[in-house]
Amino acid sequence: MRPSGRAPDQMRALQFEPGFTRHAEGSCLVSFGDTRVLVTASVEEKVPPFLRGKGQGWVTAEYGMLPRATHTRGNREAAKGKQSGRTQEIQRLIGRSLRAVVDLRKLGERQIVVDCDVIQADGGTRTAAISGAWVALRIAVDKLLAGGQLSEDPIRTQVAAVSCGFHDGQAVLDLDYDEDSQAGSDGNFVLTGDSAIVEAQLTAEGETFDEEGLLRLLRLARMGCTEIFREQLKAVGK
Amino acid sequence: MRPSGRAPDQMRALQFEPGFTRHAEGSCLVSFGDTRVLVTASVEEKVPPFLRGKGQGWVTAEYGMLPRATHTRGNREAAKGKQSGRTQEIQRLIGRSLRAVVDLRKLGERQIVVDCDVIQADGGTRTAAISGAWVALRIAVDKLLAGGQLSEDPIRTQVAAVSCGFHDGQAVLDLDYDEDSQAGSDGNFVLTGDSAIVEAQLTAEGETFDEEGLLRLLRLARMGCTEIFREQLKAVGK
Amino acid sequence: MRPSGRAPDQMRALQFEPGFTRHAEGSCLVSFGDTRVLVTASVEEKVPPFLRGKGQGWVTAEYGMLPRATHTRGNREAAKGKQSGRTQEIQRLIGRSLRAVVDLRKLGERQIVVDCDVIQADGGTRTAAISGAWVALRIAVDKLLAGGQLSEDPIRTQVAAVSCGFHDGQAVLDLDYDEDSQAGSDGNFVLTGDSAIVEAQLTAEGETFDEEGLLRLLRLARMGCTEIFREQLKAVGK
Amino acid sequence: MRPSGRAPDQMRALQFEPGFTRHAEGSCLVSFGDTRVLVTASVEEKVPPFLRGKGQGWVTAEYGMLPRATHTRGNREAAKGKQSGRTQEIQRLIGRSLRAVVDLRKLGERQIVVDCDVIQADGGTRTAAISGAWVALRIAVDKLLAGGQLSEDPIRTQVAAVSCGFHDGQAVLDLDYDEDSQAGSDGNFVLTGDSAIVEAQLTAEGETFDEEGLLRLLRLARMGCTEIFREQLKAVGK
Amino acid sequence: MRPSGRAPDQMRALQFEPGFTRHAEGSCLVSFGDTRVLVTASVEEKVPPFLRGKGQGWVTAEYGMLPRATHTRGNREAAKGKQSGRTQEIQRLIGRSLRAVVDLRKLGERQIVVDCDVIQADGGTRTAAISGAWVALRIAVDKLLAGGQLSEDPIRTQVAAVSCGFHDGQAVLDLDYDEDSQAGSDGNFVLTGDSAIVEAQLTAEGETFDEEGLLRLLRLARMGCTEIFREQLKAVGK
């Protein structure tokens, strides 16, 4: 029995609330159980310096956590004056994951900045962020298509992410904080709507992996992402 | 007619959602119309260095704004590596306002850190933050009283804040972003439940004030705060 | 009897020494009793990025305190690597106060940066700074007018500031450090030469305010500023 | 044919020069072809604050790159005043990889800081760093064992890392800079001497992965690490 | 003829105004012509961490320049968030120069922090700062001796500094800004009251030095310092 009482291949309750805030071109409050992340997609009619004049766009992400999103209060990164290594690692991962399903040439010379801010944390904040980010991005791009700024859809397919790990030797899906703390080893998988892997990150803590274990986790991840893909589509009304 | 269509002495729709997040000892999502601020109160069993061994507690506040809380995206302060002067000014004001109604001796040697994070901004974020902060603080202190960590209530009375200003020569209450941008002069008042002023900040932009104007604004502020006090009490079930 | 032995409505000895340093277009060493602030106004033939090409100028201020301006040595902000919230709050106030009496269109596309550095502190450094800043600004603008860079005077009127507060229930003017430490509540008023209020900031510490108290402080502030206005004019030879 | 002319499963020339610098308790200059990383292991008789009094030690890593280690000069991180997200991501990976093979309880209350500084970069700096770090760590721990500060060996097994990726649809081992730039997708594997996976990070750029591809890369990684393990042992004289 | 019209071996007008500010244990406004530096010496009853429990004291210095001390306004270091290399170089030099004439054992476990802030700059700010620093230090130490905190005088002798350089092939003393800008090569000498050299820094710009030139500059420096020593003694009433 896993700590959460869920079946090994059972996701937490998934919820995508599109349009949670009104200023952003796209927004979504995503919940993976008690993990809640507010995602906004902001369209900017300029690209970063390294892309100027190259005839293509850019998609990038920033990640943050409210100081009391967690069990005990963490220091505010703005007050400390720098983003932690963990924060930077996560926001780089979110950005790469989104770019994997976007044709940057079709986006034109504009940038979409996706902000993922964790309102409440209970494990899997980065996977919830990636999954919600696709919804916010989809909404923002739909607005550009509807407004005629884009004529062709630059988003090739969906992208979603989920964590998996071993708990007491059993492969389990979508770990919450308690399960994550006790997991011998775990990983995050980012998959596309056409079933391809775009990112996989596995870390052994205590226990190590072998091929067999890796494939079992990947199989679980596919199951989880299938469910996420379905909810994403509902959220964007497709 | 004011831009929002409201009567001069009419507040925006007020909403306090207590317990919006689950980890913090006290939390509240406060809405003044489209302005929405998530406030958490975190109890820490230690005091800052300058108070160690002095037999009293401390209440302090931090303020932040999600990058796309506003009409156009602002830079993330954590990424820039510093908090703006505006941010620091506001969080100092929130902290002073709360301390004005707390008996720090009765709090014991513990600190309550109140985080106010703006989810969506439409004018008056600091006044919404102060008003919501009292609710989060009240909930956190009630938990300390219920748990026996405190025997006497350190909160003397309520505290709330509201903005007022002159729009086309008319004194109006609780300015939204559009009204604030057009106001000739405006101010923020922080009042206590027993009707005293704890902070008043007035700034003339374009038009200047005289005593008469100042008193008219103050009268409006009293009306607004009376309404806020009522909603605060409902939110904390009193 | 107030601690300083002064009458309740008595300012400290005021002194404005124009031209205290020779490189700045305008400069002034202002003393409010033992509080001494060196102010320089520097004319720059460019405006900040957000104003480029808008056909108007800008006036801004920076504030600093020498490490041993105070009773005990404070850390040097340049060594700590950041300006405190208090410093930023004060320099924003000085800038707004000056801009309240300047027609930025008449200034042309140039910026005047006013630096206020506290040489010695004994309470009221921000009010002395604002009062001295007007003198330095006036001198710099006179130089622009004399040199033909400006044809019309962009300064509409004078601006001055003074603090007031309650000491043992009595409203007193221009608090020194000792009085400020013991004041139940106090505030800073920024007034223009034509008697209008441009900024008012009141903070209750211990005692709170009511309308009556607020008006008594404002009345004192008017008396103090009248005296400051007179000395400012003498300093600039008008 | 891969750009480097190597066979798909061929590593670059490997070289470990133990004792490259004389002050560190352990040091090693590791070369994976033209990629050269200087690694030092420094023993400190204290642990970080979060471990004080817990009866265990710590192993951590820092990573840096000399400004002209690369084809075009990069800015010096010390001059910019912060470490990039990439730097932090890599040094966290190195630290986790080393801790995966160390029994921190047996290390006692001391810390070993492993510094990995890239002298020359040609792809695979993080995998060379991890592989060299084990050698420096082994030397430092041997010194502690010889000196009697440790009675039991805290290092459980070897650890090594290598990159693999797809080039023109072919799975290739140990990518150099040119190959890495052209790879459709690639990854880094960190394996232990007893053949377990401790870290796996895969990123698709352009092409995506499937299980089959993932397993092919893993198989190559095993081959590469076997060779690295052999050279590590030679370097430490075992 | 040198630009300033002075004789080659002529110092600018020297002035030491002791007690310029009232809070510091020692203070002095020193003028070398138009170069004016405010120096304060602050006594702290503690030593930096590296000296704790070693039975000796410490003397250290910090240096700053008001933004408009110079011909054109420089950025405020506190606003930029860091001290320039030049600032750090100068404050390290001032600290070493003072420590060269102080017996740190006799000072006891206390620190004297000397702040040198340039009010107006016209060349030679570091030499004026060192020369004025001795006066402020002397006054602060005299206060400790008079108050009985010290029983023996820790100051062994005077210390002063002056610049010299070559202008059109002629060795000249105490360069002002114009002369410094045109000098082919110049240097700063720090000498003690008993005629010994404690610091010498020479830099060739355009022209280089030889032994002969070096000795000519040193001879001028001795003449200049003799005059400074005399004025220092007058300033401290000895």
Place this chain on the structure above:
Amino acid sequence: MRPSGRAPDQMRALQFEPGFTRHAEGSCLVSFGDTRVLVTASVEEKVPPFLRGKGQGWVTAEYGMLPRATHTRGNREAAKGKQSGRTQEIQRLIGRSLRAVVDLRKLGERQIVVDCDVIQADGGTRTAAISGAWVALRIAVDKLLAGGQLSEDPIRTQVAAVSCGFHDGQAVLDLDYDEDSQAGSDGNFVLTGDSAIVEAQLTAEGETFDEEGLLRLLRLARMGCTEIFREQLKAVGK
């Protein structure tokens, strides 16, 4: 007898390994005994902002020390977020020393950035850095001449540096770390190939200098630099 057992006028073993890294236009690993500094010269086809359009080039230097280059590990400057005063002082000295022998007009509108990174420290890192920097610069400039980007050689002569100091009253050359720690006073001299002094920095610690001592050190420095000049020429094949 000096601690190192060397004769008073004996340099440590000198070694210049040109071309130590392959990406930089010029590079050199310089050893003064156990002090080893890796120097690279990077050619950039642009100049810093203050020189744009002035028809001249620039040579600048940066200095760093690997954390465990020293006996005990120092903090990584990139992790601390700032360069120490010592680092900045040294890199400014290296830059000035190189510029003293380069005709910046002949360099054209390009910049050469010289990075000096200390791999292992045993005293005299700045003098080794300057001496090695000339070699790296020479190689980079030779490449520009050979490639036709430059038609005239902008390097006027060689430049080298060495330290000297008094140990037990005896003047000794090229101090190692132990000797430097015990030296009563010491200095660094930067000399050109035509025997002129471009920089001299002398600091008395404990003992002071007189003219006689200064000249003895200078004489030693000439002897040391003569040997360095010879080795530099060998290294660049001239």
